[in-house]
Amino acid sequence: MIDVPVNLGSRSYVVTIGADVLSKTGRLIAEVGRPSGVMVVSDRKVARLYAQSVLSSLADEQMHAELFVVPCGERYKTLATVRRIYEALVKAKMDRTSAVVALGGGVVGDMVGFAAATYMRGVDFYQVPTTLLAQVDAAVGGKTGVDLAQGKNLVGAFYQPRRVIIDTLTLKTLPMRELRAGLAEVVKHGIICDKVFFEFVRENARHLLARREDALREAIRRSVEIKRDVVQQDERESGLRAVLNYGHTVGHAIEAATGYVKYKHGEAVAVGMVAEALIAERGGVTEESVLEPVRDAVCRLGLPSTLDPTISAEDLLQAMELDKKVRAGEIRMALPVRIGKCSVFTIERSNVLSALREFCAIGG
Ligand SMILES: NC(=O)c1ccc[n+]([C@@H]2O[C@H](COP(=O)([O-])OP(=O)(O)OC[C@H]3O[C@@H](n4cnc5c(N)ncnc54)[C@H](O)[C@@H]3O)[C@@H](O)[C@H]2O)c1
Numbered sequence: 178m179i180d181v182p183v184n185l186g187s188r189s190y191v192v193t194i195g196a197d198v199l200s201k202t203g204r205l206i207a208e209v210g211r212p213s214g215v216m217v218v219s220d221r222k223v224a225r226l227y228a229q230s231v232l233s234s235l236a237d238e239q240m241h242a243e244l245f246v247v248p249c250g251e252r253y254k255t256l257a258t259v260r261r262i263y264e265a266l267v268k269a270k271m272d273r274t275s276a277v278v279a280l281g282g283g284v285v286g287d288m289v290g291f292a293a294a295t296y297m298r299g300v301d302f303y304q305v306p307t308t309l310l311a312q313v314d315a316a317v318g319g320k321t322g323v324d325l326a327q328g329k330n331l332v333g334a335f336y337q338p339r340r341v342i343i344d345t346l347t348l349k350t351l352p353m354r355e356l357r358a359g360l361a362e363v364v365k366h367g368i369i370c371d372k373v374f375f376e377f378v379r380e381n382a383r384h385l386l387a388r389r390e391d392a393l394r395e396a397i398r399r400s401v402e403i404k405r406d407v408v409q410q411d412e413r414e415s416g417l418r419a420v421l422n423y424g425h426t427v428g429h430a431i432e433a434a435t436g437y438v439k440y441k442h443g444e445a446v447a448v449g450m451v452a453e454a455l456i457a458e459r460g461g462v463t464e465e466s467v468l469e470p471v472r473d474a475v476c477r478l479g480l481p482s483t484l485d486p487t488i489s490a491e492d493l494l495q496a497m498e499l500d501k502k503v504r505a506g507e508i509r510m511a512l513p514v515r516i517g518k519c520s521v522f523t524i525e526r527s528n529v530l531s532a533l534r535e536f537c538a539i540g541g
């Protein structure tokens with residue numbers, strides 16, 4: 178079991194990572210607080226697999242715990258579901274001294290975190306992420322929220338958990354495509370902050386895909402540390418946190434241009450990282466070649482590195498413009514200077530377009 182501390186003054190907490198820590202949830206919560214009651218919120222799939230282990234560990238600590246199950250999927254990350262969570266909390270007589278546990282992927286984590294931030298003006302909140310994406314990204318940093326019909330994550334709050342509990346064994350049941358999508362964010366952390374870690378991910382791609390526990394644990398540990406380091410310097414995303422968006426300017430455009438169905442977020446980010454490596458090289462911001470190592474890592478992880486030929490450079494740029502990423506003919510984006518270092522640059526629209534045209538011409 179490894180503890181990664183997140184230092185945010187009075188909002189500090191620890192991220193605990195290990196095999197079978199789920200069965201210790203009760204004790205890990207008791208080390209931090211003594212809630213009068215605990216509401217575990219999970220989605221249907223995850224609840225079936227893991228709720229029992231969490232509930233019995235809470236019972237072992239003599240904590241009164243209840244389970245509330247929400248439907249699976251991003252389309253339920255809404256205020257309507259949050260309202261149902263509030264109602265379940267009232268019905269279970271949870272008060273300001275109670276705690277809420279989010280057991281599931283990023284959808285559950287974001288939505289349950291928002292419910293915890295707002296129920297009775299805020300109750301203790303614990304993250305128990307069960308997808309790789311949630312473990313290395315969504316569960317750390319305190320961004321919570323829900324989607325509106327008009328767009329994703331339009332309503333939310335910065336609200337830090339009291340502890341994050343990551344059980345590496347939960348990844349055994351994760352669908353392969355979800356595992357790969359999480360690995361896109363893992364390798365992103367290496368590209369933006371740590372060349373040694375990038376090489377670790379590249380060299381261990383096979384082991385990570387085979388779900389070797391030691392390889393996954395190290396990938397999660399270092400990812401959490403890197404995200405932690407960025408968040409500690411910029412908790413509310415006023416500047417530096419933007420480097421975490423490497424691959425996401427083009428990635429979001431790909432998701433939007435394909436109606437959010439063809440690519441999973443991590444897959445779009447994988448393609449986005451390759452495209453943005455090319456933009457970085459053509460934009461003259463790189464000190465050494467980044468395109469080939471990025472592409473190689475993405476391919477080794479079984480992630481897409483080229484775009485579907487039905488999407489054009491113009492489609493992508495238009496999506497970026499709708500996303501308000503383009504201002505006065507310029508685009509601000511996080512780009513790699515070299516592997517292990519990213520900064521935010523302003524690139525002219527015409528240069529982005531020509532790099533995207535070159536990227537699209539490579540084809541899939
Ligand atoms: N707050 C942040 O900083 C942040 C960062 C990145 C992403 N996000 C959010 O995260 C969400 C995406 O999260 P996600 O990719 O985890 O998706 P998800 O929560 O929808 O989970 C994906 C699927 O995997 C299933 N699942 C989860 N754990 C499982 C397990 N161990 N075994 C088997 N099946 C399992 C879920 O039931 C679901 O069907 C998006 O809403 C995104 O906005 C938030």
Ligand SMILES: [Zn+2]
Pocket residue numbers: 314362425442446
């Ligand atoms: Zn992402």
